[in-house]
Amino acid sequence: MSHIDVVNATDSLFEPVEKDGRLYGRGAIDDKYAAALSMVLLKNRIQSDRRKGLADGVQPLGVLITGDEEIGGYNGARSALGGIDCSFCIALDGGRVDKIVVKEKGILRLKVVARGKTAHGARPWQGENAIERLMADCLVIKGFFEGLTGPEHWHRTMNLSVIRAGDSVNQVPDKAEATFDIRYTEHDDVDDLVRRIQAAVSGEVITEEREPLFISPGSPYRERLLALAAGTRTGIAHGASDARFLSQFGIPGIVWGADGNSSQHSMEEHVEIQSLSRLYDLLDRFVSDIRENPI
Template sequence: MREIVELTKALIRFKTRASEPEELQRCAQFIASTLDDCGAVYHRQDANGIPSIWALPQAGRTKILLMSHFDVVDGPDEMFEPVETDGKLFGRGAVDDKYAVALSLVLFRNHLTALKKRGIGQSAMPVGILMTGDEETGGCNGAAKAIARIRADFCIALDGGDTGRIITREKGILRIKVTASGKSAHGSRPWLGNNAIEILMDDLARLKPLFDRETLGYEPEGHWHRTLNIGLIAGGSAVNQVPDEAAAHLDIRYTEHDDVPNLIDEMERRIQSPLTVLTREPIFSTGRTPYLDLLQQSAPHARLGREDGASDARFLAAHGIPGVVWGADGDHTQHAADEHVDIDSIGRLYAALDRFIAAC
């Protein structure tokens, strides 16, 4: 445990924000050096400046894959100096997701060392590890490209849930831009113009009822239904000018109850401004696999659950890899100013993963 905690601290000190690509590279080199120290064979890939590293039993093949990421969301510089107190480790990336990188490295090394003592090499390992550098910005150059080169029977994305909850479903993502056009005029004579911001506001008001629980046509469990977040709005260039253009970026999360093409069509019918689909990401679902039964036997106190958010696990289905999302306890502080991981929970997670790998 102490080794995992100290390794997590070292990883937190790398400011692996998307705005600092050189830090991503430095952190990737640190991970590579850690694998070198234990004599592991690994592969490093850089796609459009995003580093990914994986170590597998054989070239491109593993029975069990542990996936994690070492990039983080933005945060003040002081969050990159880890603080350990009251059984918790604080810092940017502590629970999302650098503890998981450290755990994966130590677990892989320990299994490799045990095999080498028996005169057996890495090719007999039942587990492989994958660590990527762009989960927080979509994963398109990290997990998406790496998983395309890896065959696995089962994957555990160590990036969500908690020790008592194994995630088998995550919502899909739909990112949309609405662009309103108007007519400019002087702010003192608004009747001569057509305010694009007002048009946009009216459009957004027309969209919101589509995401009310009362309009879904079924009774959702908790918040397991489609949601809308108006994340970004831009418009106007001067306070005394009627703006002729305004735009909003929308973050929609959807479930298996939604017909996405029909939802997009209905959104277009309700508004006067053009709508552009920027991104559509699939729902993650574990599917049927005997490995889930083995995992539950190794962690008998963990129940199956679902998450409203999304992770790199959504890339698994395209390659026929069943999997789950699981992780240590962090009191839901991912991305928060008090982000932390519960240290004892890392030990419980490690022990359950160790039992699971032994059973495989």
């Protein structure tokens, strides 16, 4: 499973550049390389079978390519996976060749709306400034995430990402709102967290988006892949991907991929070209092994 949509970028990033063993450009690592690799792998395996006189249907491999992962994946992966009967899925959208991701944090997007009373900016005592109320609420919310520790920052985090307020410089604003991008782990009670935040702030708390964690269940396919990929280990990731829909539909799977040095969405987005060859070879061996020695 992979996706061909990308985040916004300047025009220059849509002209690929190869330099020092890397391919630079928007989508290089997130996630167009994976779509290309998947199609080439499937094509080569089908052509090899045809040369041997084998039917196309003997491949235990299927490819799913979607076009809306960066905006939620609701019409892509979520829609498609609900109709797919699959024993194991590799989401080629994270990790690196030597790291298979088995856990990704969940997403909670909260909007806090503070309200005040409008007045002329020259007579602020006649109004109630919604921005000041919002600032106070932001500091309160920040306290729910301070002092948390854990290996590899595996704890809930918060990013204050968007603030909207004010219509005129000479007017006391009567409304201000802030959006918080919260990432949570399996150790968090999300419903309780939202209730406690609402009880602690003066503004209105609105849940705009809530997405589950991805936790890879134990699978003989995962163990087979780890046995074939010497030096590859399992790990965690802080971002989210369409892999969370695998859990929703009860499909065992992992997140894996080429090496991009965490350059996704950046001006220096790139993929290490050598890692593509290793990833391709491992996937090809894995599919061959499954066909020759079914689980």
